[in-house]
Amino acid sequence: MHRKRLTEAIKEKGSYLCVGLDSDITKIPAHLLSQSDPVFAFNKAIIDATLEHCVSYKINTAFYESRGIKGWESLEKTVNYIPSTHFKIADAKRGDIGNTSSQYAKAFFEVLSFDAVTVAPYMGADSVQPFLEYSNKWTIVLGLTSNKGAADFELQEAGGEKLYEKVLRTVSAWGDPGNLMFVVGATQAEEFVNIRRLLPEHFFLVPGVGFQGGSLKEISEKAMNKDCGILVNVSRAIIFAGEGENFAEEAKAIAAQYHEEMREYLK
């Protein structure tokens, strides 16, 4: 998906919501477990219910891999079910030496029809570049993550700046704002002004709103640019809003609340 189409979708819809399909089979409503593919049945209902409120879906590969081949089947069906109007992110946090990263890029961009994949920066340029070689696809590199462990390395000093700043600065030269985004956690609001100053043009994928406690208002105020410039992901707070037969309507209601709030911030 081209950047122009993504920004138009955000403006037309008045939403920069990404719904995270962290579809843990132990947390989905019990009545779905009798289905042949309970996780796909769950995802399908969540997608149908939230489609009008979001512009993107993010599939967290861990929750599928933990079910082996059956999980990979649910993942494939899910990505095929999401319409091409919506930006499809594989939250996979991959990254390896060049010939291996090429295989991961093939897995997510060719075998599966994702628009974007999240990539870890630790191993440097040749671990990221194979993803960037695909035209009309996006590489979303970890910048400053939402978890407590961000303090262990990302926020540590590294040659006169913080490590995450070095990562943003270095990696941004390997691609451009049309094929490269960064993960910046919503729980890192105090760093967001600095991050937007460092990278005025790029989109950020922002997890950490909802269950992890980040404030949508605060990060919207601090991180938006003229093209919106952020995709805010909410996973558990939306998909597990309800536990019973009407789980999809409850998920829809929460997604609608985020949508309404985002429409205000976009004005």
Add this chain to the structure above:
Amino acid sequence: MHRKRLTEAIKEKGSYLCVGLDSDITKIPAHLLSQSDPVFAFNKAIIDATLEHCVSYKINTAFYESRGIKGWESLEKTVNYIPSTHFKIADAKRGDIGNTSSQYAKAFFEVLSFDAVTVAPYMGADSVQPFLEYSNKWTIVLGLTSNKGAADFELQEAGGEKLYEKVLRTVSAWGDPGNLMFVVGATQAEEFVNIRRLLPEHFFLVPGVGFQGGSLKEISEKAMNKDCGILVNVSRAIIFAGEGENFAEEAKAIAAQYHEEMREYLK
């Protein structure tokens, strides 16, 4: 697998060779392509041929994911085929926030019967700890990798030391030499003396010998400790040694050469 069993296997066999099953379907012998699962047929023949010369197998998940569900099936069959005498490594380079890393740990340690999984350190403690919580399993964290991109961040200055040194020092406190190893590339021979001084007890998984050009002799001299302390991985130079009907014998011949050389260094 307990450390004691691994070190005994190394001493009894006179080998610290890990065979890397980077089984790219576009590179396996053409006569296998008519089989129902060509990659598993290839792996099975390679495993049968090399079993006596190595103590470990490393499965690079990228080469399986790039074939979708069929690839995941080949991966599952392969890990089940490797006998429990051999140390089974998932070279997956995973790592995410805690609840997600738990799912990856489940994928590789419960659903699949790997002894070890490689993990990226960038996201810090809570991204690594879920792997360390499994008893009798190993977490192999990226330290200093074998690729050119290691220069971009790993070898950069970070608070008075190199970033990879900070990673080795910090992460080593999260586990112990009985459940934690580090990836150190064989192409980084000049850093090996320093690395062994920093971590005298730990095992290192050492890729980069063979196709990538690292010297087995040099890293063996610089990195061994009293328990051997290194697992040297060779992938392409062994598994793609031959291209025809006798590919397995050719792979065996190369594995035997490494074995013979290692037996000398272990004396």
